[in-house]
Amino acid sequence: MSRIKILVVDDEPLLGEPLKRALESSGYQVRLAQSGADALQALTEDSFDLLLEDLGLPDADGLDIMGEVLGKTPYCRALVMTGNGTIEKAVKAMKMGAFDFLTKPFTMETLFQKLQSVMEFRQVEKEIDSRDEAAGLSCECITRSPVMKDILQTAAMVAATDATVLLLGESGTGKDLLAEIIHAKSRRSKHPCIKVNCAAIPETLFESELFGVERGAYTGADKSRCGYLEAADKGTLFLDEIAELPLFLQGKFLRALGEKAIHRVGGSMEYDVDFRLVAATNRDLKVLAGTRAFREDLFFRINVVPITIPPLRERREDIPLLIAYFQKRFQEKNPRPKPHFTPETLETLCNYGFPGNVRELQNIVEHISILYPGEIIKPRHLSVSMQNPDLAARLFESFAVGKPLKEAVADFENKYIEKVLHSVGGHKTRSASILGLSRKVLWERLKRIRAV
Incomplete structure (x- = not known):
């Protein structure tokens, strides 16, 4: 199997050279470019699996270089490096297609963790495309389990x-x-x-x-x-x-x-x-x-x-694969910027129980693709029950048996609204978004709850 090729673009020799040596010692094939021009030249001579780029280049806009690399190498994925003062540029890079960003200074352990995440997701996307090309069937099953x-x-x-x-x-x-x-x-x-x-x-x-x-x-x-x-x-x-x-x-x-x-x-x-x-x-x-x-x-x-057929919670290794698959299918039907799931968000989803199984995951991906096109999806974009999977169970256990169903449902809703509000520090707009209510409706519900 050929080694993974990484193009490192950084104009600081004190960072670029140590990065190259550390990556090579871990088995990667690395080419170091110290300017935008060097990076474009490297692109004419070889193709790469991963771009590791400092956005603050002396001779070019790092975003333009990243766009060139990703445009010419479909399966290449990008990790961008940035200083504390240029976080906004890193966010823009992610909206343009970068997988994640690193804020300088960072440890090699952090770098390798992010490298592992991006290469796993890249492999997922390649698997999906190869299945599409080879199978020719609308009923192909997406699984690693x-x-x-x-x-x-x-x-x-x-x-x-x-x-x-x-x-x-x-x-x-x-x-x-x-x-x-x-x-x-x-x-x-x-x-x-x-x-x-x-x-x-x-x-x-x-x-x-x-x-x-x-x-x-x-x-x-x-x-x-x-x-x-x-x-x-x-x-x-x-x-x-x-x-x-x-x-x-x-x-x-x-x-x-x-x-x-x-x-x-x-x-x-x-x-x-x-x-x-x-x-x-x-x-x-x-x-x-x-x-x-x-x-x-x-x-x-x-x-x-x-x-x-086992439930999704018993084959969690399929979750990232299915997310990428549903994203691709949604984009084919509704061309729009693709949301980017951070590694932390993927981990949160992989830890969720999915009572609705694959169908629930598909709905989540579609919901996010509609509401947050091109945005960086963090755990806070997910529902409270996904961020805190034990919350619903704890709420349910707190109820006394014996109430009429209508009264018990209303009691549950009231307690859940209060829990959601508390989880976001009292932010009503964010709470309304999580609950699927307008801010006005939420305000009226809170008035009734607190009047009791």
Whole structure:
């Protein structure tokens, strides 16, 4: 493997030369430029993985040099060095694309910590781009987790068969994505993958939606139409939230699975259906079967190859990778300056429990991309619950049981507002932003709280 190449740009020999020696002794390949002209010359002769630049150059604007380097080397990332009096310039550099900055004087330990962070994030971005180029699939899974890689290997093996797959795990873990991957890698990939959210269909419409309906079957059925099972013929039927499949329909669905044939509502004609079933749920079907809330024979019929997807908190190594991925996807749809997550912010997010899993992380990245384009994202930009993950638990434990639900919710909200206000030193505008309220609404809520 080739060594990481670093371009150090600093006009002070007493700093530049020691930096070069320290980096080389740690295994980096280093070129030292002592002016803007030297840096531009180096750029014509080689490409670099990292730019370590002093913004205060004698012959050029350090921001212009950084722009040249980053513009010509897509995967190069920048760390800028600055004195105490030029912090504003360092902030501007980060808005232009620098990963982080170092304030002089700094220790070598600090430098190497930041180097590690920037190189890890650079590798994340390269991985995402290489996946995009190599895969050509919208359903490519973004992961570094050994557990997830084992799951993908299992999915690839089962995709080559027609076996029924049951995807298990919390909401937001990516069960729908794994269903897409199984379909895309199967012999049925050229045929439809029909996705059905069982929780979103009214019980009165479920039978006709699933099995189709013949003309005249009931008032308003003015024409015949096929259901989801027929639509999935020769392809894949993905039943999400299968635990919500009405009990009265489970027997009919079980027969359709076994016989590969159906009757539409109000009809006697038999229609052949050849589909592969992938089902998903965040509930324990075995427990539901034990309480007769789900048919036991249907459970055994669909529990052929169960795959449990772990929650995001059990694969934290994926969080930086997913952040970079969601940022890139958001930028493709909404071209605007990309926010920059500091290493401290990434660490805060990696320590957060993510009850909403990958879906929650995606929403966080989109929220930040909309509200803070081009800004440096620090932990204070995140919600209080992310900065203090035990806060909600502590608040909940402080409540007495026995109040009506409406009163308990109001009590929780009041205490939470006070906690947020205290956490930001009484700053009402910042508190309103965290709470998602206007300053006027927050002011009115505080008047009511303090009048009690």
